[in-house]
Amino acid sequence: MIRYANESRFVQAVDCIVFGFDGETLKILLIQRGFEPEKGKWSLMGGFVKPNESLEQASTRILKQLTGLDGVYLEQMHTFGDPSRDPMERTISTAYFALIDIHKYEQQLNNDYHPEWFSVKRMPKLIFDQQEMVEMAQRSIRYKAALHPILFELLPKRFTLPQLQILYESVYNTTIDKRNFSKRVLATGLLIKQVEKDKSSSKRGAYYYHLNMQKYYANFQSFLNFIPNPTNLISQ
Amino acid sequence: MIRYANESRFVQAVDCIVFGFDGETLKILLIQRGFEPEKGKWSLMGGFVKPNESLEQASTRILKQLTGLDGVYLEQMHTFGDPSRDPMERTISTAYFALIDIHKYEQQLNNDYHPEWFSVKRMPKLIFDQQEMVEMAQRSIRYKAALHPILFELLPKRFTLPQLQILYESVYNTTIDKRNFSKRVLATGLLIKQVEKDKSSSKRGAYYYHLNMQKYYANFQSFLNFIPNPTNLISQ
């Protein structure tokens, strides 16, 4: 193959910030790194890009390896290329964030990498610049979720309005009036009410809802306002 | 240096989509590529990342080389890593978009690369996947400018309300009521009225304004609404 003369070549990595929601707080999935440097330390799920795969393919492959999950919401966030970010050798890393239904994942715990969920508020120190990646990922999902319905990716197929509200409240570390919240959410037409109720957290029970997938995909780019004054909350 | 064994290494590039505004339409700056492959074809301003510079430093350096400009608004957009995007050799490119005052630039035309401005509506074919980069960059600035005051970066230090409105109208390919536009813009407190007028486009003259830089930086993250129904316009 003809090649560019005199240019440097670097190792290319991808790192995935995997978010989940357990019904109370936002969590991220970490593994103990399997190789040097920093072997055994907690780290994001990452890996190197192979010669014949795109960055998207690499991140999808790594996510599948480590969680067993396919078809996950995955979005490229930012590429980190500081020359000294990896002490072993110059490595450029493209960070993706992923949003998964934590319960789907829990059925998959049979893997070699022993990933664990950590609350974003109580996380171990991470290697390299991964702390910065996680902070940026949190800002990214706060920003994006203020405008687009991505947080549904964190919920199971059927969910209740109180669950959805707790999710938004925990992502933005705020409280929302439930009357206004349900009005805003239902006004989008994104939700389809089911006849069954979830009785696990109250005697009366809360109706289950499904996402209207048609509208979800069709209006994904529209601006939402489930959250009052989002810009006051995004930068936290 | 200790290195990762068995991993592939790739050439890392940066490409800059440089936007300018000539008072009528949005333009981007292109050069004729100086080396093979595709030598002589129109292309974005790009270059390779050197061993001891970050991606930001590389893009800033390349922008400086090709336009002579420092202190330009520059934002990382997306990293393109398809294995076959560059036929010469696998190259991963991180694309940045830049917003510059086209008039500042015009004083700098004395350089070896002969860059030229093209209307985004009438552009030559670009090499590799750069067409896709430009389209994504247009979507990005439409998206970002619907919420944040980045378009001021395209204007000179002093500008008039009609100029600002034409800028927004051309970015979104729409028309806006001038009464409502000026109310919305002035309500942000971002503009400081000057005593002088611009008489170049009317007999009466239009007042010049300056940006209130304090507020500009302090409230940069706040959501604006200079444009009615932005999401209908972003995806064009």
Place this chain on the structure above:
DNA sequence: CCAAAAGTGTTCCGTTTACACCCATGT
């Protein structure tokens, strides 16, 4: 029967929209 969570409606206020006329001035 009571505690605990779910569900629902109204009023008020601020914001956005639609819309039209007068102003300044160079020719």
Place this chain on the structure above:
DNA sequence: ACATGGGTGTAAACGGAACACTTTTGG
């Protein structure tokens, strides 16, 4: 004096925010 572009105000509609009581039912 008139053509050209610049500047401004108001009323109506809409959307967002604040706010409290009733319902259900397992224990």
